[in-house]
């Protein structure tokens with residue numbers, strides 16, 4: 418089912434390509450089958466995360482070894498036994514379902530186009546990561562770090578870009594429950610992310626605290642998403658893309674058919690089925706930069722064609738907005754010469770604007786072609 422041809426694939430002289438969206442530019446990858454196929458993954462590995470809480474450095478290093486292999490070979494893994502309170506996850510799903518069930522006018526009070534960082538409500542078909550579709554068949558709500566919000570318990574900051582409120586919250590009496598629910602989820606996922614970041618550092622043979630200086634006030638986002646069942650095979654819940662953060666943790670609701678899919682090196686879509694008590698973790702653009710491309714910012718998409726409502730709660734963890742990231746020692750060259758230094762805030766905002774504005778304002782998009 419996951420290999421069914423869609424409009425995101427094109428065929429030229431017996432060559433089929435899968436197209437994806439990679440930060441404002443379109444990429445493409447050739448479908449390789451039979452003898453032409455390269456060694457690549459055909460499933461997403463499951464990693465038992467209990468050792469993340471161990472006091473023994475040896476345990477954490479052993480976990481880091483497994484994590485490093487998954488990041489190198491796949492760019493995605495299931496974090497099983499993550500230890501984040503299941504009640505918080507259940508309560509968050511219940512709250513977001515309740516929010517998305519509210520009348521459109523209640524949700525549109527906090528339309529994301531009202532804020533520079535596109536926080537708030539994103540309506541159906543407003544996102545359009547795959548230009549060959551009518552738009553992403555999803556609605557969402559984006560919130561994130563806000564040092565001025567006492568309920569987030571973040572260190573207070575005098576940095577100018579952190580001294581103004583950043584989120585939009587609905588004020589309608591029927592929607593007030595959303596704010597505490599998403600804030601609780603954000604806080605829990607942030608704590609887990611910090612532990613995971615130290616495991617990523619170990620996996621890169623760095624001290625656990627290596628990324629601390631660039632994650633003092635990290636950019637973090639929760640995007641609650643609702644994907645209704647898609648009426649047509651040519652629809653997409655979210656078009657093929659890479660994520661523009663350090664890494665993403667996705668909590669997905671149970672559906673019978675897998676909706677999330679990741680693209681392997683042969684341009685075959687690999688399904689990521691719902692797994693109880695697990696997050697799906699994926700490497701994103703900044704970790705690709707840090708590793709010179711050795712770790713993959715893997716292309717993925719969502720197609721919700723099993724006839725059920727689907728909800729997901731991606732948590733995006735980025736470095737500090739005022740940080741610069743470049744390749745860490747030892748990785749230069751290994752990943753194919755992708756040694757670039759990136760200003761986190763600029764890169765993040767540029768990609769956010771491409772993802773959120775292009776379609777609505779009718780701007781064109783470049784095509785970097787080539788593929789990888």
Ligand SMILES: O=C(O)CCC(=O)C(=O)O
Nearest residue numbers: 660667669677719729731
């Ligand atoms: O809903 C999902 O499972 C993934 C969503 C996603 O890829 C994103 O929001 O970047």
Ligand SMILES: [Fe+2]
Nearest residue numbers: 658659660717
């Ligand atoms: Fe994504």
